[in-house]
Amino acid sequence: DSGVTQTPKHLITATGQRVTLRCSPRSGDLSVYWYQQSLDQGLQFLIQYYNGEERAKGNILERFSAQQFPDLHSELNLSSLELGDSALYFCASSVAPGQGWDTQYFGPGTRLTVL
């Protein structure tokens, strides 16, 4: 158990809908990262927050957004969902803002299915 929690575990929704994925980092970790894992794209970094502020951006679509709250939990919002958004979404956390050597601890993931 990494100490990172994600809810819900599974989410099934329809195209065009909007969903929110939630992540609670390990105690003491200030950075939260979001990743998407799909069969065709593999594991892709989406976005990072550090202590409430956006720190780095990866391959995140404009339909997706995220935020980190004062209690350091984070939410990933996915809107206007398409079939291709079906994937496993991981959250990870680390202590520092990320200097390349910062170890990230991954949550169990949320499996999103868009029908």
Next chain:
Amino acid sequence: AQSVTQLDSHVSVSEGTPVLLRCNYSSSYSPSLFWYVQHPNKGLQLLLKYTSAATLVKGINGFEAEFKKSETSFHLTKPSAHMSDAAEYFCVVSDFKNDMRFGAGTRLTVKP
């Protein structure tokens, strides 16, 4: 830009025999390198990481990896495979900006 290539999408070994999972990287900076393991329906777990200290890195569960700058490689090895090692393994490269790039993964099968 940086990238990582895992040279084998699938590796199959017999229990008790050595494991070799190959990873080559490309980076403009002095990279940090990681190996993560993902068991079915589970999140990723850190096996080991290299951050410019000793080039031979020991990780959990008997795994180790050697950073070879001249070959731009970071291969993962284990002397004797266990059935419980069957999983997907990801090699990851990260630069000072913490832009992590994941390899496509290598699925390790362990035969009894």
